[in-house]
Amino acid sequence: MRSLSRLTVVQMKLYLREPMAAFFTLVWAPMMLLLFGFIYGNEPTPFFGGLGFIDSQLPAYMGIIIVTVGMMSVPISTAEDREKGILKRFHSTPISPAIYLFSNVFTYFIMSFIGVTLLFLLGKFVYHAQFEGNIFSVLAGFTVSTLSFFSFGYLIASLSPTARVAQVFGMVTGFIMMFLSGAAIPMEVMGDKVANVSKYLPLTYVVSFLKGLWVGDSWGSHWLDLTVILGLLVVGVFISTVTFKWE
Amino acid sequence: MNKAVIQVKNLKKSYGKIKAVDDISFEIYEQEIFGLVGPNGAGKTTAIECIEGLRKPNSGNLIVLDLNPTTRGQNLRNLIGIQLQESQLPARIKVWEAMSLFSSFYNKNIESEPLLKDLGLEEKKKSYFDKLSGGQKQRLFIALALINDPELIFLDELTTGLDPQARRTTWDLISSVRNKGKTIFLTTHFMEEAEKLCDRVAIMDKGKIIALDTPVNLIKDIATETRLKFSVTESAELDLLDNIKSISKYEKSGSNITIYGHDKRMVKDVVNFLVNRNIDFYDLQTEQSTLEDVFLALTGKQIRN
Numbered sequence: 001m002r003s004l005s006r007l008t009v010v011q012m013k014l015y016l017r018e019p020m021a022a023f024f025t026l027v028w029a030p031m032m033l034l035l036f037g038f039i040y041g042n043e044p045t046p047f048f049g050g051l052g053f054i055d056s057q058l059p060a061y062m063g064i065i066i067v068t069v070g071m072m073s074v075p076i077s078t079a080e081d082r083e084k085g086i087l088k089r090f091h092s093t094p095i096s097p098a099i100y101l102f103s104n105v106f107t108y109f110i111m112s113f114i115g116v117t118l119l120f121l122l123g124k125f126v127y128h129a130q131f132e133g134n135i136f137s138v139l140a141g142f143t144v145s146t147l148s149f150f151s152f153g154y155l156i157a158s159l160s161p162t163a164r165v166a167q168v169f170g171m172v173t174g175f176i177m178m179f180l181s182g183a184a185i186p187m188e189v190m191g192d193k194v195a196n197v198s199k200y201l202p203l204t205y206v207v208s209f210l211k212g213l214w215v216g217d218s219w220g221s222h223w224l225d226l227t228v229i230l231g232l233l234v235v236g237v238f239i240s241t242v243t244f245k246w247e
Numbered sequence: 248m249n250k251a252v253i254q255v256k257n258l259k260k261s262y263g264k265i266k267a268v269d270d271i272s273f274e275i276y277e278q279e280i281f282g283l284v285g286p287n288g289a290g291k292t293t294a295i296e297c298i299e300g301l302r303k304p305n306s307g308n309l310i311v312l313d314l315n316p317t318t319r320g321q322n323l324r325n326l327i328g329i330q331l332q333e334s335q336l337p338a339r340i341k342v343w344e345a346m347s348l349f350s351s352f353y354n355k356n357i358e359s360e361p362l363l364k365d366l367g368l369e370e371k372k373k374s375y376f377d378k379l380s381g382g383q384k385q386r387l388f389i390a391l392a393l394i395n396d397p398e399l400i401f402l403d404e405l406t407t408g409l410d411p412q413a414r415r416t417t418w419d420l421i422s423s424v425r426n427k428g429k430t431i432f433l434t435t436h437f438m439e440e441a442e443k444l445c446d447r448v449a450i451m452d453k454g455k456i457i458a459l460d461t462p463v464n465l466i467k468d469i470a471t472e473t474r475l476k477f478s479v480t481e482s483a484e485l486d487l488l489d490n491i492k493s494i495s496k497y498e499k500s501g502s503n504i505t506i507y508g509h510d511k512r513m514v515k516d517v518v519n520f521l522v523n524r525n526i527d528f529y530d531l532q533t534e535q536s537t538l539e540d541v542f543l544a545l546t547g548k549q550i551r552n
Contacts, residue, residue, distance in 0.1 A: 003351040010340065010348050017339040085334030092301060092334075093352040094325040 004099050011107040021077070024068040025115045029061045030122050032184060042127040047188060051215075054127040056186065058119065059214035062142055063183030063207045065115040069108050070149025071156070071174035078104075078157035079166035082247060091246040105150055112146055133216045141213045145206040148229045151236025152202070158243040177203040202232050249277035252399055252430050253298060258307035260293050267293040268304070269454035275432055277398075280425050282445035283434045284538070290454040291434040292332050295403050298432070299329055312399060325354055328392030332403040332434075335384075338377035342368060342387060345376065346394065353395035366390050366420070382413035389420065400424065402433040406440060418444050438538035450542060457545050466536050469544040474534040475506040475514055483526045491516045 016022050033054070042052035049056070081087050090100055123129035153170070160166035178184050180194055181203035187195065198204040209225035219226060253275040260268040268290045275281040283291045296302040298311055300320030309316050314323045336345055346359040363369045366386040371379060379387065385405065392400055402421070406414040414437075421444060425431055435441055441448045442462045449459040458465055472495075479485070481502050488497055493510035494517070506517055514533060521528050543549060 003348075006348050006351040010344055013344070014337050014339050081337070085331065086337055088301075088331060089334040089336065092299065092324060092329040092331060093349060094321050094354075095352045096321065 003095055004103055007095070007100065007103040008106055011103055012110065015073075015107060015111055018077075021073050021111075024072065025065060025111045026118060028068060029064040029115060030118050032064060033058065033061055033119060033122055034126070037127055042129065048186070051130065052127070053186075054123055055130045056188075056211070058123040058129050059138070059210040060183050060186065060207045061119055062116050062145075062210050063181065063203055064178055065112050065119070066142075066146050066149050066206060067174050067177050067181075067183060067203050069112045069115075070146065070153045071177065072153075072170045073111075074108060074150050074153025075156035075160065075166040075170040076163070078154060079160050079163040082157070082245065083163040085247065088247040097246075105147070108150055109143075109146060113142075116142060131214065133214045137219070138210065138213045141210055141219070144226075144233070145209065145229055148233035148236065149202075149206070151233050151240060153236075154240035154244070155236045158240045158245065177201045180204075182207045202228055205229055249279070251275065252277055252312055253281075253432065254308070254310040255294075255298060256308040258294065258297060258309065259305045260290075260297055260302065261305055266454045268297065270307075271449075271451070271454075271456045273449055273456065273459055275430065277430055278425065278428055279446040280421065280431045280433065280444055282441040282448045283432070283451055284436065284438060284441040284448055285451035285542075286436055289436075289451045291436075291451055292403055294451070295401055295432065295434050299327070299401055300324065325395065326397060326399070328395065328397040328400040330388045330392045330400075330402045330405060332407070334388070336376045336387075338375065340376050341373055342376070342379070343372045345387065346390065349391045350394050355395050357394060357396045359390070359394065362390050362393060381408055382410075382416075385409060385413075385417065386420075389417075393424070397429070399430045399432070402431065404434055404436070406435065406437065414440070438542060442538045448538065450538075450545065452542075452546050458541070462538055465538065465541045469536065469541050472507055472509055472536060472540075473511075473513060475508070475517060475531070476534065477504055477528045477531040478502045479504060479521075479526055479528050484524070485526075487524075488517070488520065491520060 015025075036057065037054050040053035042054040044050055044052050044055075078087075091097070124131075156169055157166055160169060180190075181198050181201045182190075183203055183206075187198065187204075187207075190198075205225040205228040209222045209229065212222050212225070213219075251274040255274070256272050258268055258271050259266070271294060273281075283294060285291055293302065297304045297307075298309060298316060300311075300316030300323050303317055311323055312326050314326075316323050340348075342363070343359070346363065350356040350359060360369070363372060366389060368383060368386055368390065371383060376384065376387070385408075389402075389405075392402070405421070406417050409417065418440065421431060421433070433445070445462060447459065447461055448465060449456045450465070451457070458468075460468070479502055485497075485499065485504065488494060488506070491513075493513040494506055494508045497504060497506040506513070518531075520526075539549075
C-alpha cells in the first residue's frame with residue numbers, strides 16, 4: 001500500500017509538471033467552453049432543442065478531456081517511458097506490474113476528473129448551465145467512457161514500435177475524433193458528410209452517451225453507445241494486456 | 248571458499264537465430280566482485296538480465312540467493328540491487344522523490360540521507376533528474392540499487408559514458424561497497440576496469456565464456472611478454488642489442504626504442520648493456536600485459552572495435 005500511494009502521488013506530480021499534458025487535460029476543454037460560450041452565449045434556441053449552446057455542449061466537452069488523456073497522454077507517455085527505459089527501471093524493482101499500471105490509470109483518471117470538475121464549475125457559475133440528469137449516472141458514464149479510452153491508449157502504446165509512432169498516431173486520431181465526433185464542435189452544425197465519418201469514430205458514441213445522460217436519459221436508451229464503449233474497453237484491455245512490453 | 252550466491256549452469260538465450268548467450272556456466276561467491284567482460288554485443292547484458300530474472304532464458308539452470316530468478320523474479324528483486332545498462336527516470340522526478348519512491352518498493356530500507364551523502368548527491372536532493380550530469384545520474388542509480396541494503400548487487404556497464412575522472416571515483420565507490428560485505432556482479436567492456444576492480448573475471452565473446460580466472464592468472468596464462476621502452480639520442484649504436492639472448496625483438500622509431508622479451512632478466516640485461524656502453528637513455532619504462540592483451544590473444548581481435 002505504501003508503494004501504491006507514493007507511486008500515485010509521484011505520478012500526479014509528474015503529470016502536473018508536464019506543461020503539455022496539464023494544459024490539454026485541465027485547461028484546453030474549459031478554454032474551448034469559454035471561447036465558444038463567448039461566441040454563441042447560452043440563450044435557449046430551437047437549434048439545440050430548446051437548450052442553450054452551453055447547456056447542450058457542456059457534456060460533450062467531457063469528450064475532449066477523455067480523448068486528449070486517452071489518445072494522447074496515455075499512449076505518448078507510456079511509449080516514451082518504455083523507450084527511455086523508465087518502465088524497465090520500475091520493472092527491475094519488486095513492485096508488481098498490476099500495482100504500477102493501476103497507479104498509472106488512477107492518476108490519469110483523477111487528472112481527467114479534475115478537468116471535468118473545472119468544466120462543470122465554469123459552466124455552472126459562468127453560464128448557469130442547466131442540468132437535468134442524475135449526477136451519479138453522469139459520473140458513472142464518464143468513468144466507463146474514460147476507462148474505455150484509456151484502454152485504447154494502452155493498446156496504441158503496446159502496438160507502436162516507437163514513441164514517435166505512438167505520438168503521431170495518438171495526435172492524429174485524437175484530433176480527428178475531437179473535431180469530427182461532436183466533442184469540440186456540435187454535430188448539429190456539421191453536415192451529413194461529417195456525420196457519415198463520425199459513425200466510425202468511437203468518441204461519437206461517448207459524446208452521444210454523455211449528452212444523453214446529461215439531460216436525464218437512461219443507460220438503456222443508449223444501448224448502442226454503451227455497446228461501442230464497452231466493446232472498446234474489452235478489446236483494449238485484452239490486446240494491451242497480451243501485448244504489453246516493459247521495454 | 249565462500250558460499251556461491253549465484254549459480255549459472257548451461258544458460259542459453261537466443262533472439263531468433265541469434266544466439267545471444269550460448270551455453271555459459273559459472274558461479275559467483277559471497278563478497279567477491281565478479282566481472283563479465285567483453286565487447287559490445289558479446290551477450291553480457293542478456294546474461295545478466297536472465298540472472299536478474301528480467302529475461303526468460305531458453306534453457307539452463309539459474310539459482311540466485313537460493314531462488315530461481317525466472318519464476319521468483321519479484322521475490323528475488325526484493326533482495327538484490329540492480330543498475331541497468333540503459334535506463335532513465337522520469338525527467339521531472341526530483342532526486343529525493345525517486346529515493347523515497349523506490350524505498351517504498353522494498354521490504355527493507357536504509358536511510359536515504361546518508362546514502363546520498365556518501366554518493367555526493369546531498370546538494371542535488373531537490374534537483375530534477377534531467378538536470379543531473381551523467382555522473383550524477385549514474386550515482387543516483389547506484390543509490391537506488393543500494394536503497395534496500397542488498398547483499399548482492401548487479402551493475403551493468405556502470406561507467407560507460409563517464410569521463411575518466413568520474414570512472415575512477417565510481418571504482419572507489421564500488422570497492423567501498425564490497426568492503427561492507429556485499430557481493431557485486433558487474434559487466435563492462437573496459438578491460439582496465441575489470442582488471443582494477445574485479446576479483447575474478449569471465450571473458451565473454453559471441454555468447455560464450457572463453458576464459459574465467461583472476462585477472463592476474465589470466466594475464467600470466469598468455470605467456471606474457473614484457474615491453475621495455477626508452478629513448479636514446481639518434482646516433483646511439485644499438486646493433487649489438489641483437490646479441491642479448493633475453494630479447495625476442497626490438498623496434499626503433501626515431502629516438503624511441505621498444506624492446507620485447509619473455510625473459511625476466513631482459514630488463515637487467517638491457518640496462519647493463521646501455522650502462523656498459525655509456526649510452527645515455529631516458530624515460531625508461533616497462534609495460535606488462537593487460538587484460539586487453541589477454542582478449543587479443545584469445546580472440547585475435549582488439550576489444551574496441
